[in-house]
Amino acid sequence: MRVLFAGTPAVAVPSLDALVRAGFDVVAVLTRPDATLGRKRVLTPSPVAARAGELDIPVIHATKVDDDVTARIADAEPDVAAIVAYGGLIPRGALAVPRHGWVNLHFSLLPAWRGAAPVQRSIIAGDDVTGAVTFLLEEGLDTGPVFGTLTETVRPDDTSGALLERLSHSGAVLLAQTLSAIEAGQAAAVPQQGDVSLAPKLSLEDGRLDWRQPALAISRRARGVTPEPGAWTMLEGQRVKLEPVLPRPEAAALPPGELAMSGKTVLVGTGSHPVELTRMQPSGKKMMTAADWARGQATLESVVFE
Template sequence: MRILFAGTPATACPTLAALDDDPRHEVVAVLTRPDAAQGRHRTPRPSPVAVEAGNRKIPVIRAASVRSGQAHDLIAALDVDIAVVVAYGGLIPADLLEAPRHGWINLHFSVLPRWRGAAPVQRAIMAGDRSLGATVFQLVEELDAGPVYTSASYPLRTDDTAGSVLKRLSHDATVLVTDALTEIGNGEQPEPQPDEGITTAPKLTTDDARIDPSWHAVDIDRLVRGTSPAPGAWAELDGERFKVLLTRVWAQPVDLAPGELRADKKHLLMGAGGGAVELLTVQPFGRRAMPGADWARGANLAPGTRLD
């Protein structure tokens, strides 16, 4: 099949590579978000998908929106059989959904209809799900509501972060896309999503990632893992914000009030509404990430110190 591929982050690159390497298919163009300012000096840099496409000599269309304008017209004029989406980051208007002969399919990192939206993996971890997955479905105007070609579930590990899960799924779920393309080529039709079990996964905000020490230790740990590496869970100490990138529920009884910190040479503990968590990795504002115990030594925590 002749394919338009749409994606932006690194998690989309394995699928792009698999399609471009498959002799049954030809990726004729790639749609991705415009170059974004990154780093301390805010230097514009191409998306990981743009880099991958450039390395493979595939033409790239950069656009924040394809509702109108040059990018819209370029896509409408493409002679493609199907468009494949993996985390492009923008909505596709109705007229473009009908432009490819077989429409558009989307690789979404949940087993739909659970976790429709921009942050399915993050929300699944935060909710304490024991498994997660991926789905390839027909793109329609309603968010993540199209009929399903194929899906798969994968176990969620107790130490998984959103970053580790997305990296793993980006490789493991690629086969779902190639299987779906085979089904479409054979004339098979997708199955409607069930009406029961619908949940939503809106994009995470900075406020969503703030640590509330009154929560149970298990829920704090889920919050940290679900928001790592971005946007990153955070707290404040003496008016200074710092990120908490990795935690572990402390297994032993400890007498700490919610938000109270206690450190020794190897550990930094924080009391919670139930139990305590060990702050394994923290990142002070403007500095590199470091072990929590190292940060605590530099902060000279006094006995009874509590988060703001």
Template sequence: MRIIFAGTPEPAACALTALLASNHDVIAVITRPDARKGRGRTYYPSPVKELATSHDIPVLTPTSLRDNDEFRSELRRLKPDCVPVVAYGNLIPQDVLNLVPCGFINLHFSLLPRWRGAAPVQAAIHAGDAVTGATTFRIDPGLDTGDIIGQLTEPIDPADTADSLLERLAHRGANLLTRTMDMIADGTAEYRPQDGVATHAHKITVADARVDWTQPAESIDRAIRAVTSSPGAWSTIGEQRIKLGPVTHTTDPHMRPGDIHVAKNRILVGTGTTPVSLGRVQPSGKKPMPAADWARGTMIEGKRFE
């Protein structure tokens, strides 16, 4: 098939790599415009654009697809059979969906209809799900509501962060997307309505990543892993913001939520149940470091996270 790939971040680049190695002809790529990053606020291309450029594939970077006649004209000129989509980050209007014979096919990192929305991997970890997965489905006007073509399951390890789980899903999902393209091309794809209770995974903000120390230790553990490494869990000591990596459970005696205690080679913080032991921390303006090293250079005994 002649396909145009739509995607933006690194997991999408993983899927594009698999499609480039397939029998399908990637005739162009749609991705988000270059974005500012870092302290210098320099413009950088998306991982998908970088990969496409390295393979001399034409790249389209519309700011929006709504009321964009130039984009529609280009889509008609290119005449793709299908548009696979992975974390593109732009709404696709119905009239644009209608321009492609085999439709826009999305790879979504959950077992739909569970965790529709922007942050399915983070939501699955935060909720304590034992299993998640990836789904390919035909995009319709709803939010991740289209008919399912393929699915795979992936167990969630108790130590998984959003990064580690997404990395596995990205590689396995890339193969699922390629198989889906194969089935659509040879006419064997079957489309089935989503069945089950739908849940929503909203976009995670920096404010959402603030640790609530009154929660049970298990909930705090999941909440931190769910936002590692982006946007990153955090808390404050006074006016200083501290970024926090994954924690470990302890059986130490109960401490008041947020209280900090410097033990031998461990930094304990009270929760709604048993204390947790901090892993890596990152004070504002500094690099990440082991919590014990941070404590040696900072008088934190008796202080508390707010």
């Protein structure tokens, strides 16, 4: 079966590899254009584009799937399109090109967490279980009928990056199985059932920690926004980047945002019990352990996170 693969970030690469290993004829890859990265602003292909180059698969670069891109997709004559975190909408004209439609691998248990940041929002919300589904792409936002489902436990120390890494591999297997079932004429897509929740893309502001919130909520947010857009707080008018924090219910209470040392541990007050800082990056400096940062302060009694 001839497959068009659409995807952009690293979490989509395992799916591309899985389809190639399964013997599908991946006739083209649709991905976002090269982007400038790093301080030197080096023009860099997307992880999917780079992998497609290694596999000698033709690449279609597109920010938007317009009539020209749709024509290029049609020229590839795909039987089905598989899409994993491409990063753009697929219009009606392009949806109609493959005879089996577009099969989307989405990292949530739809209809929960429809949108661009399902794993991040799931962790922030405190879900115990999440997963991934394959579904038939429609014009609506993640509304199509579901082919297959897998579940994944959210571990207490999971960041969105760690959870996405696991789901990217298990989801790749699910995607290959779904396309195999479609090829064999054995796939059945069923309408989504359950309560709908939305997972819009995270902004930088979503990473700001509110020390008035309970410790568990702060910890979940910090894990949910790691690695992107990243957790942070303000200190003396400067933004300080933070790695995930750890609730410490046994520690003596502190006012929200106030810092204290407990042995070699740096604690911050919250709306409930304190949390432990792990690693942090003050403005203009490298990431360091919280203990190393604290040793550079004359006293923590006057330090307050905003």
